[in-house]
Amino acid sequence: MSVGARRLERMKSPVTIIGAGLGGLTLARVLHLHGIPVTVFEAEASPTARAQGGMLDIHDYNGQVALEAAGLMDEFRAIVLPGRESVRVLDPGGVVLFDKADDGSGGSPEAQRAALRQMLLDSVPAGTVRWGRRVSGVRSVGGGRHEVIFHDGSTVGTDLLVGADGAWSKVRSLLTDVTPVYGGSSSIETFLFDAASRHPATAKAVGDGMLFVSENSGGGKAFLVHRESDGNLHAYLWLARPQEWFAGIDFSDRVAATARIAREVDGWAPELRALLTDSDTAPVCRPHFTLPGDHRWDRVPGVTLLGDAAHLQPPNGEGANLAMQDGAELGAAIAAHPGDVEGALTAYEQVMFPRSAEAAAEGEATTRIIFGDDAAQSLIDLFHG
The missing domain is CATH 3.50.50.60 (FAD/NAD(P)-binding domain)
Structure with a gap:
């Protein structure tokens, strides 16, 4: 034995x-x-x-x-x-590039x-x-x-x-x-609550499930947004930046931090910028470690x-x-x-x-x-x- x-x-x-x-x-x-x-x-x-x-x-x-x-x-x-397996891709101007409805197959339910x-x-x-x-x-x-x-x-x-x-x-x-070790990027997490009634333009842009917005310039930034229960929108702005860049932002100062992060999406469609500027919560930095x-x-x-x-x-x-x-x-x-x-x-x-x-x-x-x-x-x- x-x-x-x-x-x-x-x-x-x-x-x-x-x-x-x-x-x-x-x-x-x-x-x-x-x-x-x-x-x-x-x-x-x-x-x-x-x-x-x-x-x-x-x-x-x-x-x-x-x-x-x-x-x-x-x-x-x-x-x-139900319905959250739908996927949408927009460009920063808000133009729909791809829209796939939830087919109900259950391959990846949310x-x-x-x-x-x-x-x-x-x-x-x-x-x-x-x-x-x-x-x-x-x-x-x-x-x-x-x-x-x-x-x-x-x-x-x-x-x-x-x-x-x-x-x-x-x-x-x-x-x-x-x-x-730090993986080279971090997410800025925000929420819009009851978006359909309080932020209808943004809710319409996000769609029924998951939204991606990514630049084609290799600028190291992208939005990932989920429609959660109760119609809440849960957003992450991914930024490929060193840790020192984020350390230079005082996230305890909600107004200043929001303004600084929002500058990263200057020129993007207003309904997309609202995911940051109109957030019902202070922005939270989530470093990605690996x-x-x-x-x-x-x-x-x-x-x-x-x-x-x-x-x-x-x-x-x-x-x-x-x-x-x-x-x-x-x-x-x-x-x-x-x-x-x-x-x-x-x-x-x-x-x-x-x-x-x-x-x-x-x-x-x-x-x-x-x-x-x-x-x-x-x-x-x-x-x-």
């Missing part, structure tokens, strides 16, 4: 997951379905402690596959927002991240997630066991530790010294990563999908190796590493398109493909 098999047979602790995001909760759900004890530790004080982000398109080749494995497709269909997270929380037993448990550090204690240290000084030991703790993962330090596209690590007994902790990339439409796929596949691997932790983690990582590298390469190619010299036509070709 292998060391891993012997160790799993005498496991006294449940599988320990750090982070109650979509990936960690998908893993917890799949383990629960297989009767495997699991505890999730989350830094946030409660499920509603902060806003959970905007819309997510859940793809039929990864995210939906994960939800099938979790037995949650019916629940997922109930939270999908749902609010908060609703998706709550669906996953509702699918695991009460008490599975321990809220308000912020991790300050992790350490190996030998024999494949690890100890998690929390900010309040308490600790928990575990035979199987999973870092689902995002970009700035604490668990990652057990496996690699690699840390995220791990190397081929990021991987040598096998360390009793610990692994999933989602952004393992393969952080700038926004490319795949992050949430890959995190859930990681969680579902890791859960299935653990269940399929009932006497062998290391066999389970090896099987999971052997599939996850090349998949995440391929997704990173595709994401980098999409970013080049968005900021490229012929961005609008390249995006249209991508959507036609």
Whole structure:
């Protein structure tokens, strides 16, 4: 019997997951379905402690596959927002270059991240997630066991530790010294609430689903806008600028920051500029950080990563999908190796590493398109493909 098999047979602790995001909760759900004890530790004080982000398109080749494995497709269909798969591309003058309606095929339906997270929380037993448990550090204690240290000084030991703790993962330090670096661009996030009645021209320009506006000059700027629930418009102005450029803007001064960012879209159609100038919230800068596209690590007994902790990339439409796929596949691997932790983690990582590298390469190619010299036509070709 292998060391891993012997160790799993005498496991006294449940599988320990750090982070109650979509990936960690998908893993917890799949383990629960297989009767495997699991505890999730989350830094946030409660499920509603902060806003959970905007819309997510859940793809039929990864995210939906994960939800099938979790037995949650019916629940997922109930939270999908109809019509949001429509896509529109405009030029900066507001001219419609491409308009594709939602065909109802369900290949990439959209749902609010908060609703998706709550669906996953509702699918695991009460008490599975321990809220308000912020991790300050992790350490190996030998024999494949690890100890998690929390900010309040308490600790928990575990035979199987999973870092689902995002970009700035604490668990990652057990496996690699690699840390995220700035990816060369940031997003300025804004909202228009109840846009159809309060901002009708902008709502009409955005359409029913997702809008892209990109220059063809290679100027390193693009709008991405989603129509969310209640008719709210959630916009991101992507800017390919160094971090120092953004550091020169005082985002605590809403008026000055808005005026400075709005200068980046001088000459654009008024209904597009309104996404910045008429925002119902102060502009928020979201830097894009990344791990190397081929990021991987040598096998360390009793610990692994999933989602952004393992393969952080700038926004490319795949992050949430890959995190859930990681969680579902890791859960299935653990269940399929009932006497062998290391066999389970090896099987999971052997599939996850090349998949995440391929997704990173595709994401980098999409970013080049968005900021490229012929961005609008390249995006249209991508959507036609």
